[in-house]
Amino acid sequence: MLITKIKDRQEVLETLKDKNPFVFKCFGCREVSFPEAEIDNLLQEYRDCVKGIARIDYLCREEFTGRYLKAFAGEISSAKSILVFSCGVGVQVVSKLLEGKIVLPGCDTHYLNGFQGVTAQNADCEQCGQCWLNLTGGICPLTACSKSLLNGPCGGTKDGKCEVNPEMDCGWALIYERLKSIGRMDSLKKSAVNVRDYNLIIKGATK
Amino acid sequence: MDYTKYRLKKAEEISEILSGISRISVLWCRKCYKEFKEDSEPECGQLKAMLEGSGTEITVCQPVDFLCNNHLTGKILEQMQGDEPVGVISCGLGIQFVAGACKGKRIIALADSVPQSGNATSIVGYHGIALGPEKCAACGQCYLEITGGICPVVDCAKSLLNGPCGGASSDGKCEVNKELPCAWVQIYERLKKQERPLSSRVEIRNYNIFKIDEKIKQEKLNRNERAEGYYGGVHPQEMKDGTESIPLDVFPSPEKIIVFLSQHTGLPAKPVVKAGDNVRVGQKLGESAGLVSAPVHSGVSGKVIAIEERMHPVSRTLQPAVIIENDRKDTVDSSVKPVPNPDSLSREELLGILRDKGLVGMGGAMFPTSVKLCPPKPVDTLIINGCECEPYLNADNRLMIEHAEEILKGARIAQRLLCAQKVIFAVEDNKKEAAESVDRLKDNYPEVEIVSPKTKYPQGAEKMLIKKLLNRNVPEGGLPFDVGAVVLNVSTLYSIYRAVYEGMPLIERAVTVAGESAIKPGNYIIKIGTPFSDILKYCFNGKSADMLKQGCELKMGGPMMGIVQFDMESAVIKGTTGLLLLEKPVVEASEENECIKCGRCVDVCPMELHPHYYAYYGKRGEWGKAAEYRVKSCIECASCQYICSSKIDLLSFIKKAKKHVNNKN
Numbered sequence A: 001m002l003i004t005k006i007k008d009r010q011e012v013l014e015t016l017k018d019k020n021p022f023v024f025k026c027f028g029c030r031e032v033s034f035p036e037a038e039i040d041n042l043l044q045e046y047r048d049c050v051k052g053i054a055r056i057d058y059l060c061r062e063e064f065t066g067r068y069l070k071a072f073a074g075e076i077s078s079a080k081s082i083l084v085f086s087c088g089v090g091v092q093v094v095s096k097l098l099e100g101k102i103v104l105p106g107c108d109t110h111y112l113n114g115f116q117g118v119t120a121q122n123a124d125c126e127q128c129g130q131c132w133l134n135l136t137g138g139i140c141p142l143t144a145c146s147k148s149l150l151n152g153p154c155g156g157t158k159d160g161k162c163e164v165n166p167e168m169d170c171g172w173a174l175i176y177e178r179l180k181s182i183g184r185m186d187s188l189k190k191s192a193v194n195v196r197d198y199n200l201i202i203k204g205a206t207k
Numbered sequence B: 001m002d003y004t005k006y007r008l009k010k011a012e013e014i015s016e017i018l019s020g021i022s023r024i025s026v027l028w029c030r031k032c033y034k035e036f037k038e039d040s041e042p043e044c045g046q047l048k049a050m051l052e053g054s055g056t057e058i059t060v061c062q063p064v065d066f067l068c069n070n071h072l073t074g075k076i077l078e079q080m081q082g083d084e085p086v087g088v089i090s091c092g093l094g095i096q097f098v099a100g101a102c103k104g105k106r107i108i109a110l111a112d113s114v115p116q117s118g119n120a121t122s123i124v125g126y127h128g129i130a131l132g133p134e135k136c137a138a139c140g141q142c143y144l145e146i147t148g149g150i151c152p153v154v155d156c157a158k159s160l161l162n163g164p165c166g167g168a169s170s171d172g173k174c175e176v177n178k179e180l181p182c183a184w185v186q187i188y189e190r191l192k193k194q195e196r197p198l199s200s201r202v203e204i205r206n207y208n209i210f211k212i213d214e215k216i217k218q219e220k221l222n223r224n225e226r227a228e229g230y231y232g233g234v235h236p237q238e239m240k241d242g243t244e245s246i247p248l249d250v251f252p253s254p255e256k257i258i259v260f261l262s263q264h265t266g267l268p269a270k271p272v273v274k275a276g277d278n279v280r281v282g283q284k285l286g287e288s289a290g291l292v293s294a295p296v297h298s299g300v301s302g303k304v305i306a307i308e309e310r311m312h313p314v315s316r317t318l319q320p321a322v323i324i325e326n327d328r329k330d331t332v333d334s335s336v337k338p339v340p341n342p343d344s345l346s347r348e349e350l351l352g353i354l355r356d357k358g359l360v361g362m363g364g365a366m367f368p369t370s371v372k373l374c375p376p377k378p379v380d381t382l383i384i385n386g387c388e389c390e391p392y393l394n395a396d397n398r399l400m401i402e403h404a405e406e407i408l409k410g411a412r413i414a415q416r417l418l419c420a421q422k423v424i425f426a427v428e429d430n431k432k433e434a435a436e437s438v439d440r441l442k443d444n445y446p447e448v449e450i451v452s453p454k455t456k457y458p459q460g461a462e463k464m465l466i467k468k469l470l471n472r473n474v475p476e477g478g479l480p481f482d483v484g485a486v487v488l489n490v491s492t493l494y495s496i497y498r499a500v501y502e503g504m505p506l507i508e509r510a511v512t513v514a515g516e517s518a519i520k521p522g523n524y525i526i527k528i529g530t531p532f533s534d535i536l537k538y539c540f541n542g543k544s545a546d547m548l549k550q551g552c553e554l555k556m557g558g559p560m561m562g563i564v565q566f567d568m569e570s571a572v573i574k575g576t577t578g579l580l581l582l583e584k585p586v587v588e589a590s591e592e593n594e595c596i597k598c599g600r601c602v603d604v605c606p607m608e609l610h611p612h613y614y615a616y617y618g619k620r621g622e623w624g625k626a627a628e629y630r631v632k633s634c635i636e637c638a639s640c641q642y643i644c645s646s647k648i649d650l651l652s653f654i655k656k657a658k659k660h661v662n663n664k665n
Helices: A009-019 A036-045 A062-071 A073-078 A088-097 A171-181 A187-191 A199-206 B011-018 B043-051 B070-078 B092-101 B183-193 B212-227 B347-356 B395-402 B404-418 B432-439 B462-470 B490-502 B532-540 B544-549 B600-604 B611-619 B623-628 B639-643 B650-664
Strands: A002-006 A021-026 A052-056 A081-085 A102-105 A107-111 B006-008 B023-029 B057-064 B086-089 B107-109 B111-113 B256-260 B284-287 B302-311 B318-326 B381-386 B422-427 B448-451 B485-489 B508-515 B522-527 B552-556 B563-565 B578-583
Touching: A002 A036, A009 A021, A009 A036, A009 A081, A009 A102, A021 A036, A021 A088, A052 A062, A062 A073, A062 A088, A081 A088, A088 A102, A171 A187, B006 B043, B011 B043, B023 B043, B023 B092, B043 B057, B043 B086, B057 B070, B070 B092, B086 B092, B092 B107, B256 B302, B284 B318, B347 B404, B347 B490, B381 B395, B381 B404, B381 B462, B381 B490, B395 B404, B395 B432, B395 B490, B395 B508, B395 B522, B404 B422, B404 B432, B404 B485, B404 B490, B422 B432, B422 B462, B432 B448, B462 B485, B485 B490, B490 B508, B508 B532, B522 B532, B532 B544, B532 B552, B532 B578, B544 B552, B544 B578, B600 B611, B600 B639, B611 B623, B611 B650, B623 B650, B639 B650
Parallel strands: A021 A052, A021 A081, A081 A102, B023 B057, B023 B086, B086 B107, B381 B422, B381 B485, B422 B448, B508 B578
Antiparallel strands: A002 A107, B006 B111, B256 B318, B302 B318, B508 B522, B552 B563, B552 B578
16 A cells, blocks of 8 residues: 655645646545645645646546546646646656646655555565465565565564664564464574575566 | 466475375465456466375365455454364465464465566555556655656666666667666656756655654554444545534525425325315325334425425435425414423323324434334444534534534433433534534433544444444344444434424424535525425525536435435435535546456445445346345445445445345345
């Protein structure tokens, strides 16, 4: 899942004041963190600066977005630029559909652990293509360890916490505890020598 | 398109992992993020074939939709018998969840995640919700404004931020993979088209931009908000400020009223007047036609001009209605008189009044109140429903602010009838003024407990409210009294008060009128039977006809569950909570794309159903399968349709499926 946050306010304000944009406001990923109220307040304040506002869901769906572009064709053609409040996908789709227009993102996109369909879960999967979970008691070392170490803890772990962020549990401490509780400590011996095959990612991507 | 995230591990690897294991049970995820064209996946069969004669026996092979959904999968895991190891075919998320949930068992990963950088579980190349070629790496410092909307982080093989590496071929291909176009060449071309300079600012990517603790906090917040009270639900824009502070006002008495004989669950009322009769305010027009039925009354005095068929706002078919011409004298019928001492009335007398005065549930379902307050099982809790979770609506809100005392008096009557020990008054936390106004009276009504649950749609649905406040689950096909509760809407309680204390039948109700460019939006006490055209004329200053032509629609109820009206000569009924003239969305539900199994509908369904199957089987006419997926439990709250990323008209499939299932029984 993703989190979108309004870009540096100064930056957005400049766009609003100087470039008289047409605004797209995506609210597709509902129930995920999206600063819609904050955006509305901003737009309310600078209502006179914008050519028009389209509230649209799933800007990432090109067919739907295309229909919105038609519905707002007049306003869009008279605008100097397009300001898009959405994740990076939405901005790219609008840019592609309006190749001749300057399209500006109003948000930064951050990654939120977990899965898209279901709201942010604790677990994460990095799609490495060679699942380690059999050896690690079902806890992923790539995502649970801040350094993605595959062969055990780094030594910076203290009281089960990570040295990168003391609020985060050490992934390998979790793995150790889990393996101990299920009586599978022997599998730690196997994980030590495996090397991650990064080539799988490229193969997977272009398969 | 298929962005599926796992593939079965290779046969050699599987035989190595499973060597020495004689029995396993298997959980396999039905996959997500692929066009939903088949309801089965081949992996489990492939596994069975691999294990043929290997000495490992598969005891159960359990398919699961969205294995990573810990709430729903958790329930399946609870029912899993046996202590044999559990093999999991899914992406890493599902495997991790199962491993965490079945701590005592050995969990075996039988699949690898498919590494494709267009995949939604991966940080690199996360792509929003649709299946499209555009990717976003969620880097936290969007560069798209300087690169013409082409992302250098994902589209350049080296994620270079300050221009091409020099390895691009003369025809603009990447040196890492000759099939990939060089992103920086594309950026250059795009900017040239826009006559913009390439002004890549020298900025170093900050990998620490989103602090991990902030992220953890955000995740917790998100999860807690979603799980608040009950599974699922949504938070649509509230849009309540428009009419929130407008006091209830009496809507001008209309020229004529159209009183439908069917304004309740059950049999339509039998008319007891005929054309030409003179009637008075509060006079009965139709008599209850059976045990589950209700009478209807006149809201004006005047002459019955016809009993004929008109377009019913709920069924949207022609239904008989009594049409009365208003003589504007407001002569009150002799039956409308206060009971001298309401507290001394017996149970039977009270129920008789409620039946006789035509009371029904006014939250929208219109179930006869006298039947509801006479449950066949003991009830310990009465819940006063002041949630009004639909956006825009404020009629109940205003009623609570202005008539809290009457509502509480009505509740006391209901409590007496039910012999309920406990009364809970639920006012959502976005209605502070209403909660305060009820709270001020708490000394006089010590039996009432006031709670302010966090706003979430569809909290006003009885089943959700019971789950939230009492943590009881109304059984499938059951009613609230099955778990010892009864839920009554504040409008209904106000009408109970008026029926008992003033002898006034249900002839008017509070309705919110709002929407795009309303001249006089507000909360009105409107006579039942008032034609929609009168209301549009008054509140929208005659502009409504043009607006309806120009892509607006009239909804009776709220925007989520409201029913679109086509005939403006239809009229207000007992279940009309609001009348909204809203702009139609540019892309409407039903102008749909293929379902991509994004799982959002499953995530928001408060009844914990799988709505995407209703569309899938509905399109194929396999209604029996929809029944297997418990379509009858659906409360039609429309959360699934609201969130559907493919704009599938799920509700119409659900309604059809229910019809088919009912016909079959």
